[in-house]
Amino acid sequence: MNSDLCRQLGIEFPLFAFSHCRDVVAAVSRAGGMGVFGAVMYTPEQLRTELEWIDANCDGKPYGVDLIVPTSIQKQGAEPSDADLLASVPQEHVDFANQVLDQYGVATDDLDAARGDLLMFSHNMNSAGAQDMLDVAFSFPIKLIANALGTPPPIMMERAKAAGVPVAALVGAKKHAELQVAAGVDILVAAGGEAGGHCGEISTMVLVPEVVSVAKGTPVLAAGGIVTGQQMAAAMAMGAAGAWCGSVWLTTAEGEPPQQIKDKMLAATSSDTVRSRSRTGKGSRQLKSAWTDAWEVKGPSPLPMPLQTLVSEPALRKVEKLAQSGHDGAAELSTYWVGQGVGLMNQATSTTAVVQDFKQGYLAAVERLMATLEE
Amino acid sequence: MNSDLCRQLGIEFPLFAFSHCRDVVAAVSRAGGMGVFGAVMYTPEQLRTELEWIDANCDGKPYGVDLIVPTSIQKQGAEPSDADLLASVPQEHVDFANQVLDQYGVATDDLDAARGDLLMFSHNMNSAGAQDMLDVAFSFPIKLIANALGTPPPIMMERAKAAGVPVAALVGAKKHAELQVAAGVDILVAAGGEAGGHCGEISTMVLVPEVVSVAKGTPVLAAGGIVTGQQMAAAMAMGAAGAWCGSVWLTTAEGEPPQQIKDKMLAATSSDTVRSRSRTGKGSRQLKSAWTDAWEVKGPSPLPMPLQTLVSEPALRKVEKLAQSGHDGAAELSTYWVGQGVGLMNQATSTTAVVQDFKQGYLAAVERLMATLEE
Structure with a gap:
């Protein structure tokens, strides 16, 4: 050009x-x-x-x-130190996330342990x-x-x-x-x-x-x-x-999302995304799912970066794995960042x-x- | 072409x-x-x-x-007859509109009488x-x-x-x-x-x-x-x-809005509009103002068409007239339908x-x- x-x-x-x-x-x-x-x-x-x-x-x-x-x-x-950061995640938010997962049959006992793995996000910042x-x-x-x-x-x-x-x-x-x-x-x-x-x-x-x-x-x-x-x-x-x-x-063959997410995207219309603060604390657009619906309707007010990530990411990583292995509740909860253009992405x-x-x-x-x- | x-x-x-x-x-x-x-x-x-x-x-x-x-x-x-329509406007919504206007020094005693003038909107539908x-x-x-x-x-x-x-x-x-x-x-x-x-x-x-x-x-x-x-x-x-x-x-010389609204539009950025159901009951985009802020933050849930119009329109018509004649409170309340393109409309x-x-x-x-x- x-x-x-x-x-x-x-x-x-x-x-x-x-x-x-x-x-x-x-x-x-x-x-x-x-x-x-x-x-x-x-x-x-x-x-x-x-x-x-x-x-x-x-x-x-x-x-x-x-x-x-x-x-x-x-x-x-x-x-703040890693320990300070982890300690400043409010229990209210953790409880809400756990309650949503419980409702869809996703066990939450290992999420606290997984939270520490997410600290690289705050380290990078x-x-x-x-x-x-x-x-x-x-x-x-x-x-x-x-x-x-x-x-x-x-x-x-x-x-x-x-x-x-x-x-x-x-x-x-x-x-x-x-x-x-x-x-x-x-x-x-x-x-x-x-x-x-x-x-x-x-x-x-x-x-x-x-x-x-x-x-x-x-x-x-x-x-x-x-x-x-x-x-x-x-x-x-x-x-x-x-x-x-x-x-x-x-949704390309090379794209990193698991097939369950790719399938959701290929089926999604442009109306199936939502701009929500529930993932990182700042407004970000993602696939609508039972998870985003729950936060939008009755979730606690999202935390500032990077705290909201420490709540959402361990939960959604677990959901993603379970959804990929055929867990029905997790399949309803799973989401991924994507824009309204998803409505035009209809073919693998x-x-x-x-x-x-x-x-x-x-x-x-x-x-x-x-x-x-x-x- | x-x-x-x-x-x-x-x-x-x-x-x-x-x-x-x-x-x-x-x-x-x-x-x-x-x-x-x-x-x-x-x-x-x-x-x-x-x-x-x-x-x-x-x-x-x-x-x-x-x-x-x-x-x-x-x-x-x-x-429904005109009388039925007017009777089915909930007092809660009228009260809320009146309270917002009161707060900005706009008298509301003549609004009930003005409501009947808006019926042509429902007649047309x-x-x-x-x-x-x-x-x-x-x-x-x-x-x-x-x-x-x-x-x-x-x-x-x-x-x-x-x-x-x-x-x-x-x-x-x-x-x-x-x-x-x-x-x-x-x-x-x-x-x-x-x-x-x-x-x-x-x-x-x-x-x-x-x-x-x-x-x-x-x-x-x-x-x-x-x-x-x-x-x-x-x-x-x-x-x-x-x-x-x-x-x-x-914002053209021929455009119908009063000058006070044209001035607001010429000064507005693309972030100064809001999509709200508070005007007609369906989502419509308009200038953000003290009126739209009040409805978005604490207003009652908007009514179906044409009832919400019977609440909002008499109030906003009065506000528009007062704002044009220099009433400060009305100038803060006044709004008008306009899109995000208003941010690019900067010259009369x-x-x-x-x-x-x-x-x-x-x-x-x-x-x-x-x-x-x-x-």
Whole structure:
């Protein structure tokens, strides 16, 4: 594609694949887009292992890493200890989660023990943890580093600049884009309220032109609801330089969700997602399920990050395993982050085929518009 | 534009202006789009007066009418009387509305008397009323008739067919589009959750391709968040045949809202709207205000149509008048239906200038996309 961003990043087609799955990341990069590995739920050691695999399997094509690096990194020691964190999870929330699981026949006796395994999420978000993750990321020849939540702190900007790696940052509102541009980010990802995972309330159709209007020339990638090349062309008609997609890879052969979740997604309509604070404490879009229904209707008010994760994640990991092995109650409870675009994801496919479909869809959309200008 | 829909309707540019204001309707039609007069809050006599004016002022260009005709028209006499309707408004809701107004210094002693004036809204939605409105509409050379809510009943379809007038219908979900296509509508309006007024929860970016996928060739207009030609091109990249816009006309010189509301809209960001059931009983998007905040936070559960309108409308009409005359409390309460696109409506302008901007923006967007295909 004739695109400044493609030339800058050394890619053929400005389709960015956010994925927690190394196979998806490598396959998208090989196919001409750019895979971006979502590392927030990995330890630094796991991240190294995954990036080694990606580096060995991407045919030398560019790939990136997505982290959550807190805007203000505090001095080491200023953060709560693991024991403090675990102790500050309110019993009310644990009880509610257990009660919901009980109701669907899922035993809860081993969840407290599992809670400690989730601490890497909070480690990754504190100072020392974030620096460890940055160390690992920059030890690879990454071509993009993204911050999933908030303005990247100076340490992240400086390391990226020194390494010559562009920094991308996700924004859900125009005012956040203005802050990010002032902080010097190289690429803005405008994520509409229809996006899977963390998202705001402004739709992609409105947010993209709003963010472009304050980007001062910084390239804007459109995220939220985009699962086809026609939608990518739509975003680019509004001034985006490309598309940032997460959901569409989930139902591919390579996608990491278990088959039970893939089947739910393939059957879901666009009305089958909900933006809820019950998973992480911040609003994030996911499949509606008996779990999300219970929290929305009568759950206690969600806790701030990372505490809500320490409640929800042990429960949902257990549910996911049981659902996959045929447990009916768990199958009703199981959920997964996905955007409203799930309504358009109706066929099992492969990652490479998705990229090819995007290219064809994009071309068809542009040709369709060109035809409207004919005399 | 080279477009089947433009040829079918005899228009130059497939931009449809939904407006309660005859000046906007006529100006858009004169400028090459199609004005569609939103008649639901008018009596049949008022509708006749407005259509006479439009017909005399549109330079012979095509225009349309938008009604709410109930899907199942009942036999005359089967509907509640005016007295029954007024008597069935719960005191709890009236009390809550009065209490909110009291708190902002707005007197409420004349609201009960004003409630009866709102009955034309429910008249228009019952059998005899709907037929009266259809009689008036079809006595003019309209080129489009739209149903704002639900599937048009056979009587509407038959009269339109006999008159050779295409029928449009608004849909907020794919399954509704399937029903409308089966009912034989000629044009689908896919209205995303970011739209002003009644809307669903699926965003325009997702809903448009979903509706196109089941339209079986029926032209689809995209609605929701669209206030620029670039966004119109975006919708058409996804298969829409044009755009249906309501919000963008509100801040024009011709737009019907009082200046106090126009000023609020020009200052509003895309985060300053809320989808609430407190106005009509169904989810509709409007400016956030002290009124909508009060209902969202602690209001009684909204009533079914048309009862909630009989509570909200007398209050908000009074608020609107007082706000316009400088009453501070009323200025905080005042609200108006508008979509998230309000965040992109930042300059006072004219209706004709909006149409011209759309044409230029559309062209610029298509040229931008064409440039990406250059070698």
